[in-house]
Amino acid sequence: MAQAELSVYKALTIAGSDSGGGAGIQADLKTFQMLDVFGMSAITAVTAQNTLGVSGIYDIPVEGIARQIEAVVEDIGVDALKTGMLSQPEVIDLVADLIGKHKLGKLVVDPVMVAKGGATLLAASAQSALRDRLLPLAALVTPNIPEAEVITGMRITTLEDMKEAAVRIVQQYGAGAAVVKGGHSADAPTDVLFDGEQYHLLTAERYQTRHTHGTGCTFSAAVTAELAKGCTLLAAVQTAKRFITLAIRHELGIGGGHGPTNHWAYSRYASEDRGEPTEEPV
Ligand SMILES: Nc1ncnc2c1ncn2[C@@H]1O[C@H](COP(=O)(O)OP(=O)(O)O)[C@@H](O)[C@H]1O
Numbered sequence: 031m032a033q034a035e036l037s038v039y040k041a042l043t044i045a046g047s048d049s050g051g052g053a054g055i056q057a058d059l060k061t062f063q064m065l066d067v068f069g070m071s072a073i074t075a076v077t078a079q080n081t082l083g084v085s086g087i088y089d090i091p092v093e094g095i096a097r098q099i100e101a102v103v104e105d106i107g108v109d110a111l112k113t114g115m116l117s118q119p120e121v122i123d124l125v126a127d128l129i130g131k132h133k134l135g136k137l138v139v140d141p142v143m144v145a146k147g148g149a150t151l152l153a154a155s156a157q158s159a160l161r162d163r164l165l166p167l168a169a170l171v172t173p174n175i176p177e178a179e180v181i182t183g184m185r186i187t188t189l190e191d192m193k194e195a196a197v198r199i200v201q202q203y204g205a206g207a208a209v210v211k212g213g214h215s216a217d218a219p220t221d222v223l224f225d226g227e228q229y230h231l232l233t234a235e236r237y238q239t240r241h242t243h244g245t246g247c248t249f250s251a252a253v254t255a256e257l258a259k260g261c262t263l264l265a266a267v268q269t270a271k272r273f274i275t276l277a278i279r280h281e282l283g284i285g286g287g288h289g290p291t292n293h294w295a296y297s298r299y300a301s302e303d304r305g306e307p308t309e310e311p312v
């Protein structure tokens with residue numbers, strides 16, 4: 031009997047490895063898998079890391095990163111991709127060059143700069159390369175508040191500031207869209223999406239937990255997976271918000287410090303109530 035054709039959607043993450051399994055490549059691949067997308071990786075750096083912090087960072091030679099990306103692109107194909115920890119300016123140049131060379135679309139840039147424990151994951155000298163070379167290629171940029179402050183040079187304390195930063199990242203730096211995430215705000219964890227035309231506020235309850243290691247990686251990986259499947263940007267970001275909210279709500283309680291989120295939660299607790307975002311015209 032002929033088998034029904036199975037669509038296999040493929041997503042690539044270009045990011046750092048987290049030995050502790052909560053952030054970076056490991057969080058991305060778990061998220062891709064949970065969202066029914068075939069995950070592939072190009073590792074930029076290997077970190078020795080657990081819930082207590084980062085104890086070592088070992089950059090992969092640029093040629094090794096190039097080989098990983100080329101190997102995946104030339105044979106398997108990429109429906110959408112994301113970047114996470116890029117570590118050094120030359121890695122950003124390489125990634126931008128290869129995205130141009132292979133005309134890779136649906137790029138989600140998570141501008142990872144500093145780990146929650148304080149370790150530097152992007153050299154300060156690479157911040158301008160990230161802004162100038164990668165943002166113009168991005169379908170979506172997903173900064174947290176401190177990262178949005180570095181990119182825009184603004185101080186961000188209110189929801190209005192978050193909106194202003196998202197608009198600047200699109201209009202001034204050339205990204206297709208930006209979502210400024212509210213995890214670091216003093217209030218509710220509201221994320222502000224500016225899609226080039228409209229704002230969309232993604233709201234959720236704030237959970238009092240120390241287990242938020244890898245939330246940004248997981249969120250951007252979920253957006254990437256949904257884009258790989260052909261979802262609209264807004265639908266992809268909405269799904270990612272539900273995914274991360276459930277992953278934080280159903281914490282695993284692993285490790286003695288900032289533990290990982292629960293990548294199983296979205297499928298295990300899918301029936302739980304889901305808040306819809308509100309839309310506001312510009
Ligand atoms: N305590 C929390 N409760 C609920 N959602 C949270 C919490 N902390 C972060 N989030 C959400 O997790 C996602 C990642 O947020 P954030 O912490 O800002 O990013 P990053 O991990 O890059 O620092 C966002 O959708 C944010 O709103």
Ligand SMILES: Cc1ncc(COP(=O)(O)O)c(N)n1
Nearest residue numbers: 046047053054145146243244
């Ligand atoms: C390899 C790698 N990539 C990204 C993060 C950021 O995650 P977080 O901000 O939750 O520490 C990390 N800690 N490690």
